[in-house]
Amino acid sequence: MIPFNKLHLTGKELHYIQEAIAVNHLSGNGSFTKRCHQYFQDRYGFAHCLLTTSCTDALEMAAILLDIQPGDEVLMPSYTFVSTANAFVLRGAIIRFVDSCPDHPGMDVGLLEPLINERTRAIVPVHYAGVACDMAGIMALADQYGLFVVEDAAQAIESYYIWPDGRRSPLGSMGHLAAFSFHETKNISSGEGGMLVVNDARFAHRAEIIWEKGTNRSAFWGGEVDKYGWVDMGSSFLPSELIVAFLFAQLESLEDIQATRMRHWNQYHDLLAPFEQQGHLRRPYIPAYSTHNAHMYYVLCSSLEARTALLAHLKEQGIGAVFHYISLHSSPYYAARHDGRVLPHTDRYTDTLIRLPLFYDLHDAEIDEVGAVMAAHWQ
Numbered sequence: 105m106i107p108f109n110k111l112h113l114t115g116k117e118l119h120y121i122q123e124a125i126a127v128n129h130l131s132g133n134g135s136f137t138k139r140c141h142q143y144f145q146d147r148y149g150f151a152h153c154l155l156t157t158s159c160t161d162a163l164e165m166a167a168i169l170l171d172i173q174p175g176d177e178v179l180m181p182s183y184t185f186v187s188t189a190n191a192f193v194l195r196g197a198i199i200r201f202v203d204s205c206p207d208h209p210g211m212d213v214g215l216l217e218p219l220i221n222e223r224t225r226a227i228v229p230v231h232y233a234g235v236a237c238d239m240a241g242i243m244a245l246a247d248q249y250g251l252f253v254v255e256d257a258a259q260a261i262e263s264y265y266i267w268p269d270g271r272r273s274p275l276g277s278m279g280h281l282a283a284f285s286f287h288e289t290k291n292i293s294s295g296e297g298g299m300l301v302v303n304d305a306r307f308a309h310r311a312e313i314i315w316e317k318g319t320n321r322s323a324f325w326g327g328e329v330d331k332y333g334w335v336d337m338g339s340s341f342l343p344s345e346l347i348v349a350f351l352f353a354q355l356e357s358l359e360d361i362q363a364t365r366m367r368h369w370n371q372y373h374d375l376l377a378p379f380e381q382q383g384h385l386r387r388p389y390i391p392a393y394s395t396h397n398a399h400m401y402y403v404l405c406s407s408l409e410a411r412t413a414l415l416a417h418l419k420e421q422g423i424g425a426v427f428h429y430i431s432l433h434s435s436p437y438y439a440a441r442h443d444g445r446v447l448p449h450t451d452r453y454t455d456t457l458i459r460l461p462l463f464y465d466l467h468d469a470e471i472d473e474v475g476a477v478m479a480a481h482w483q
């Protein structure tokens with residue numbers, strides 16, 4: 105039995121949780137939160153980070169910060185997690201879903217411009233599988249039309265966008281705002297967890313207020329004001345120090361975690377090459393403008409029927425392979441609200457994509473077994 109995902113423990117989690125208890129501060133915004141914020145600032149140059157209880161929360165903060173109003177339009181891929189859309193739907197926005205690229209599930213930037221009108225407020229690229237969207241194209245459109253960009257970088261820690269001139273920017277550092285996830289299924293995890301990154305300094309002050317229930321409590325603790333009170337809308341977006349202590353242990357092992365996941369990813373990639381040559385599947389395509397972070401190893405089957413058969417066979421053989429998103433534009437909640445455009449590539453990824461087991465403690469022999477089970481399926 106090879107599960108799809110297994111939580112990896114670095115060994116320091118309980119140590120840091122005990123430390124958090126010992127300093128007698130378990131609510132949010134304590135010393136571990138500050139250490140994590142510092143870690144992200146040092147490693148990726150993020151000027152303002154705010155840990156949240158989930159990426160969903162970080163996206164909801166982004167929608168509040170952008171002051172999204174009922175009837176505003178937001179552009180995003182249909183091939184994504186519901187939270188990407190929900191955050192804006194909660195503020196009354198209309199979602200204009202954009203098709204995926206022919207060669208990878210990221211949003212096709214070439215389709216954006218005809219969808220922009222006077223009600224359009226924001227573009228939300230999703231870096232699927234830690235593979236960047238075409239950020240040069242997105243940022244140019246945002247500049248030209250005065251739109252905000254919120255990167256859904258939930259899956260994108262430690263991956264980079266490569267600009268046409270060769271410079272590299274960490275995913276999550278380019279949009280006005282960005283959201284990361286530390287959910288159990290992500291590379292770095294605290295069970296549930298997330299982070300808002302504020303790259304546009306205009307949002308930094310208000311982000312702290314929204315984070316702290318609409319109060320200026322952060323400024324109070326920082327000594328900038330002598331009393332705190334209710335100054336804006338907000339909610340309780342900050343995680344407990346217990347959770348953040350766990351996260352800090354994971355961050356300290358980031359390089360080891362990434363190196364190991366990358367090794368697994370490359371093993372799959374080599375192992376499955378013959379199946380691609382035989383026409384049974386397609387392996388992930390990484391565009392020249394992106395790195396990837398071994399967040400996911402997926403394959404594309406030739407049809408829904410082929411995928412159903414392969415998934416059934418893998419399941420029978422005890423391999424926890426799974427499909428992924430069901431297109432949001434045809435979901436029970438949004439289908440009637442969608443503007444009716446057909447999104448053929450989104451639907452194709454919905455029908456044909458399979459994610460294979462990929463987690464730190466996966467053994468080389470288990471990856472070989474996945475390959476052998478696939479080989480037997482096509483024999």
Ligand SMILES: *Cc1c(COP(=O)(O)O)cnc(C)c1O
Nearest residue numbers: 158159160185187258285287298
């Ligand atoms: C995981 C994920 C989310 C949600 O993250 P949570 O931390 O579970 O709220 C949002 N968007 C994408 C693309 C994701 O993969």
